[in-house]
Amino acid sequence: MINLRRISKLRTPFIRLKSTSIPDNAPTLLENEEWLGTLDDNAELSHDANVETKNSIFDKHVTKNERFPIKIISTPPETKYIKVQSPIANFTSINYLRQYSKHNHTQGNFVDVRIIQCRSGNGGTGCVSFLRDANRRVGPPDGGDGGGGGSVYVQAVEGMNSLSKLKTKYIAGDGQAGASTQLDGSRGKNILITVPKGTVVRWCMDPKSVRTLVDSEMKSNINKPLKDILQDNKIDIDCYGRSKEDQRPKYIQLFREQYETGEGWLFKDKTKDYHEIKDWFKKLNRNVARYDRSLDVEEVSNDKIPLYGIDLDEVTDKPVCLLEGGKGGLGNMHFLTSVIRNPRFAKIGRKSLESYFMFELKSIADLGLVGFPNAGKSTILNKISNATPRIGSWEFTTLRPTIGTIMRGPGEKTFTVADIPGIIEGAHLDRGMGLEFLKHIERSKGWVFVIGLNDPDPLGTLKILINEVGGLEKVRTKNILVVCNKADIDANNPASMEKYLKIQKFAELQAWDSIPISALNEENIDVLVDKMARCAKNNT
Numbered sequence: 001m002i003n004l005r006r007i008s009k010l011r012t013p014f015i016r017l018k019s020t021s022i023p024d025n026a027p028t029l030l031e032n033e034e035w036l037g038t039l040d041d042n043a044e045l046s047h048d049a050n051v052e053t054k055n056s057i058f059d060k061h062v063t064k065n066e067r068f069p070i071k072i073i074s075t076p077p078e079t080k081y082i083k084v085q086s087p088i089a090n091f092t093s094i095n096y097l098r099q100y101s102k103h104n105h106t107q108g109n110f111v112d113v114r115i116i117q118c119r120s121g122n123g124g125t126g127c128v129s130f131l132r133d134a135n136r137r138v139g140p141p142d143g144g145d146g147g148g149g150g151s152v153y154v155q156a157v158e159g160m161n162s163l164s165k166l167k168t169k170y171i172a173g174d175g176q177a178g179a180s181t182q183l184d185g186s187r188g189k190n191i192l193i194t195v196p197k198g199t200v201v202r203w204c205m206d207p208k209s210v211r212t213l214v215d216s217e218m219k220s221n222i223n224k225p226l227k228d229i230l231q232d233n234k235i236d237i238d239c240y241g242r243s244k245e246d247q248r249p250k251y252i253q254l255f256r257e258q259y260e261t262g263e264g265w266l267f268k269d270k271t272k273d274y275h276e277i278k279d280w281f282k283k284l285n286r287n288v289a290r291y292d293r294s295l296d297v298e299e300v301s302n303d304k305i306p307l308y309g310i311d312l313d314e315v316t317d318k319p320v321c322l323l324e325g326g327k328g329g330l331g332n333m334h335f336l337t338s339v340i341r342n343p344r345f346a347k348i349g350r351k352s353l354e355s356y357f358m359f360e361l362k363s364i365a366d367l368g369l370v371g372f373p374n375a376g377k378s379t380i381l382n383k384i385s386n387a388t389p390r391i392g393s394w395e396f397t398t399l400r401p402t403i404g405t406i407m408r409g410p411g412e413k414t415f416t417v418a419d420i421p422g423i424i425e426g427a428h429l430d431r432g433m434g435l436e437f438l439k440h441i442e443r444s445k446g447w448v449f450v451i452g453l454n455d456p457d458p459l460g461t462l463k464i465l466i467n468e469v470g471g472l473e474k475v476r477t478k479n480i481l482v483v484c485n486k487a488d489i490d491a492n493n494p495a496s497m498e499k500y501l502k503i504q505k506f507a508e509l510q511a512w513d514s515i516p517i518s519a520l521n522e523e524n525i526d527v528l529v530d531k532m533a534r535c536a537k538n539n540t
C-alpha cells in the first residue's frame with residue numbers, strides 16, 4: 001500500500017483566519033503593531049472565500065462521466081480528510097507504462113497520453129536591511145518582501161490535436177528575494193501548458209514509483225499481466241471534504257513540504273539561538289506564527305485537484321491553475337515595533353508545490369471514421385483533408401489515430417475527422433487492438449461507418465461493426481453516416497448495387513444517411529464532404 005501523505009501533522013483545511021492583510025510597502029511602526037495586534041486577537045475562524053472561488057473554477061471543468069470506483073476508508077472529523085482507497089490503475093496510465101515495453105508501435109507524432117511532472121515556484125526570501133543615509137548609519141528597517149513563486153496553469157486551445165509537443169517537466173520560476181529600500185522581489189515566471197481541447201488532466205502517481213512497484217511484482221509473479229498488477233495494488237489518498245454534510249471526496253489534497261508554523265525565519269548578524277530566548281521575539285513569533293498558520297490554511301484550501309480530473313472539453317477562456325506558487329517571505333520592514341527597533345530577521349518564502357499529472361486526450365475530432373481494417377478509411381481521409389495517413393493493402397496500416405481538418409471555404413465551418421485503427425470482430429473482448437482507440441472518438445459528435453462494397457456481405461459487416469462498438473443503443477447517441485466505399489469494384493455488376501441498396505434501407509430505418517463512393521477514384525467525394533459536414537454538426 002502506498003500512502004501519499006508527505007507530512008503527517010494535522011491541519012485545518014477548511015477555514016482561514018479572517019484578518020491577515022499585511023500592511024503594504026513602507027509600513028509604519030503603528031501599522032505593523034496594528035497588524036500584529038490583529039494576529040494576536042483571537043481572530044475568528046471563517047470559511048475561506050478562496051476555496052469557493054477555486055471550487056467554482058474547477059466545477060466548470062470537472063469530469064462528469066468518467067468516474068472510477070473508490071472505497072472511502074474514513075471521513076472527517078476523524079482524520080480531517082476523507083481517506084479513500086483505489087487501485088493504482090486509476091492514477092497511472094497503462095498505455096504510458098506499455099510505451100516502455102519492447103513492442104511499442106509508434107506512427108506519426110500522435111500522442112494521446114502523457115505523464116508530466118509539474119512544480120510551482122518557491123516564494124522569494126524577505127530581505128533584512130536598514131536604511132542608511134548621510135545622517136544615519138543604521139536607520140529603520142527597509143527590507144522588502146520576497147516575490148511570489150510562479151504558478152502552473154493549463155489551457156485548452158484550438159488548433160492542437162496531439163500531446164506530443166508537451167514537455168515531460170514544467171517548473172515555474174521561483175520568486176526573487178526582496179531587496180533594500182523596501183523593494184519587493186519580482187514574481188517567479190508562471191508556466192502555461194497549452195493542450196488540445198478534449199484533454200482531461202488528472203492527478204497521477206510518480207511513474208518511477210509505479211514502475212518500481214510493477215517491476216518487483218513482475219519478478220515475484222512473472223505471468224501476472226500489467227493490468228492485474230495495477231488493479232490489485234491500491235493507493236490511499238487524502239481527499240478534501242467540504243463539510244460534515246457534504247463528504248463526497250471530490251478533490252485530492254496536495255501537500256507542500258512546508259516549514260513548520262513559527263519557523264521559516266532568516267536571521268542576520270545574530271543567530272536563531274540568540275533570538276529564540278528573547279521575550280520580545282517569542283511574543284512576536286507567537287503572532288507571526290498565526291500569520292503562518294493562515295497561510296498554511298490558505299495553501300491547503302487551494303492545493304487540490306479534482307479527483308476525477310479537469311475536463312478541458314472546450315477551449316478554456318481562462319487558464320486553470322494546477323499548482324499555485326509559494327507566497328513571498330516578509331521583509332524585516334514588517335517587524336519594526338516600539339519594542340523591536342532593529343529587526344535583524346525576515347521570513348523565507350513559502351515552499352512550492354510539486355506533482356505529477358496525467359494528460360489524456362479524450363476527444364480528438366468532430367467525426368470519427370469507424371470500420372474494419374482495409375475498408376479504405378485512410379484513403380478517404382487522405383482525399384478529403386490535408387492529412388496523410390498511411391495507406392496500404394494490408395490490414396492495420398493505421399496504428400495511431402490521424403486527424404484531418406476539412407476546410408470548406410468562406411462561411412462554411414471547418415471540421416475535423418479522425419482515422420482510428422481498424423476494429424476487428426471480437427474487439428470488445430479485447431481482441432486485436434481492442435477498443436483502445438475508440439475512446440478517441442467516444443466524444444465525437446458523429447461517427448462515419450466505412451464499409452467496403454467488395455465485402456461479400458457489407459450489411460452483415462456493418463451490423464457486426466455496430467455490435468463491436470457498443471450496439472445500436474450506443475450508436476444512436478451519435479450522428480451517423482454510412483459510407484460504402486470501393487464502389488468502383490464490380491461497378492457494373494447489379495449485385496454490387498444490390499449490396500448498397502440493402503445498406504441504404506437499413507440506414508434509412510435508423511434515420512441515418514448513407515452514400516456510395518470510390519475513394520480511390522475520387523467519385524462522389526464532394527457529396528461525401530457535404531454529408532460529413534452535416535454529420536459533424538449537432539443537427540443532421
Ligand SMILES: Nc1nc2c(ncn2[C@@H]2O[C@H](COP(=O)(O)OP(=O)(O)OP(=O)(O)O)[C@@H](O)[C@H]2O)c(=O)[nH]1
Nearest residue numbers: 373374375376377378379392396397398422519520
Ligand atoms: N478499389 C478501391 N480500392 C480502395 C478504395 N479505397 C481504398 N482502397 C484500397 O484499400 C486498401 C486499404 O485502404 P486503407 O485506406 O489503408 O484502409 P484502412 O481502412 O485505413 O485500413 P487500416 O489502416 O488497416 O484500418 C488500399 O490498398 C487502398 O488503395 C476504393 O475506393 N477502391
